[in-house]
Amino acid sequence: MPKTVTSRRTALGGALAGLVAVTGCDGDANSDPTPRTEPTAPAVDADAELVDQVVEHIATASAAVAAARKQSPQLRRSLRPLQRLHAEHLAVLETDGEPTVSQPAARDVRAAETALQRQLTDAAVRAESGALAKVLASMAAAVAQQLAVLT
Amino acid sequence: MTYAEALQTTLAGEHAALYVYGALGAQTSQSGAPTLFAALTDAYDAHRARRDQLTAILTDLGEQPVAAEPVYELPRNLGSTDAVTARALEVERSCASTYAFLVANSPSPERRLAVNLLIQTAVRELAFRGTPETFPGSDEYADR
Numbered sequence: 001m002p003k004t005v006t007s008r009r010t011a012l013g014g015a016l017a018g019l020v021a022v023t024g025c026d027g028d029a030n031s032d033p034t035p036r037t038e039p040t041a042p043a044v045d046a047d048a049e050l051v052d053q054v055v056e057h058i059a060t061a062s063a064a065v066a067a068a069r070k071q072s073p074q075l076r077r078s079l080r081p082l083q084r085l086h087a088e089h090l091a092v093l094e095t096d097g098e099p100t101v102s103q104p105a106a107r108d109v110r111a112a113e114t115a116l117q118r119q120l121t122d123a124a125v126r127a128e129s130g131a132l133a134k135v136l137a138s139m140a141a142a143v144a145q146q147l148a149v150l151t
Numbered sequence: 152m153t154y155a156e157a158l159q160t161t162l163a164g165e166h167a168a169l170y171v172y173g174a175l176g177a178q179t180s181q182s183g184a185p186t187l188f189a190a191l192t193d194a195y196d197a198h199r200a201r202r203d204q205l206t207a208i209l210t211d212l213g214e215q216p217v218a219a220e221p222v223y224e225l226p227r228n229l230g231s232t233d234a235v236t237a238r239a240l241e242v243e244r245s246c247a248s249t250y251a252f253l254v255a256n257s258p259s260p261e262r263r264l265a266v267n268l269l270i271q272t273a274v275r276e277l278a279f280r281g282t283p284e285t286f287p288g289s290d291e292y293a294d295r
Binding site: 117 | 288
C-alpha cells in the first residue's frame, strides 16, 4: 500500500519533489542512456485545482466499481484489484477524508474506467508540473491495464 | 533536460528495443509458439513506428536524431519461450519508464504523445505475462 499522505497539498508537493531517474528501453544495452533530471517544479498551487478534479474523477469511478461489486460475488472478487488501484491512486494524491462524488454511481464499470483513463490523460497533459504529469500518466496507464484484463 | 534531449533519450531506447526484439523474434518459432511470435511481431512493428515518429519529431525540431549503436548486449539465455517472454516484458517495462520520463520532460502542448506511448506500452506488457501495476513506469510511487 502506498504511504498515506496527510494532505493533498503535501501529496502534490511530494510529487513535485520527485526526481526522475530511469533507464532507456534497452535494459542491458551497452549504450544505455541513464537520464537523470529534475522536472520543472512550479508553485504547488499551480496544479491544486487540477488535482482536486482528478481526485473527483477517481472517486466517481471508484463509486461505480463499488456499486458493481455489490451486484454479485463474482464481481466482488473480479473488481477487487480495480477498487484497490483507485484507493492507492487516491492515497498518492490526497486526502483528508472521503472524496466527494458529484454524480450518482454508474453501473457500467467499463464506461466509468474508460472515462477515467481519458480524464487522467487530459490531466497529465494539462499539468504545469512535469512530475505531477508523470504520476497522472502512470495512473492512466494503470487504468488502461485494468481495462485490458477486465472480463 | 530539454524536450529535445528527452526525445533523444527516448529514441535511443527505441533503437535498443528494436534490436532486442529482432533478436527475440529470431529465437522464436512462428509455428511452435505462434502467440508469442505474433506478440513479438506486433511489438517490433510498434517500436519501429515509434522510432520513426520520434526521428521525425526531432528532425522537425532541427535536431540531429541519435543513431542506433552498432550492437547491443543481449542476454545469453534465450533458449526457451519463457526466457524470451521474460526478456520482452523487461523491454516493455523499461520502455514504460522511459516514456514516463518523457512525460515529465515534455512541455504541456507536446505531452500527449508521451502519455499515449506510456499507456500503449503498459498494455503491451500484458502480452508478455505482465500483470497490472499500480503505477506503470513510475515505480517510485508504488509501495511508498
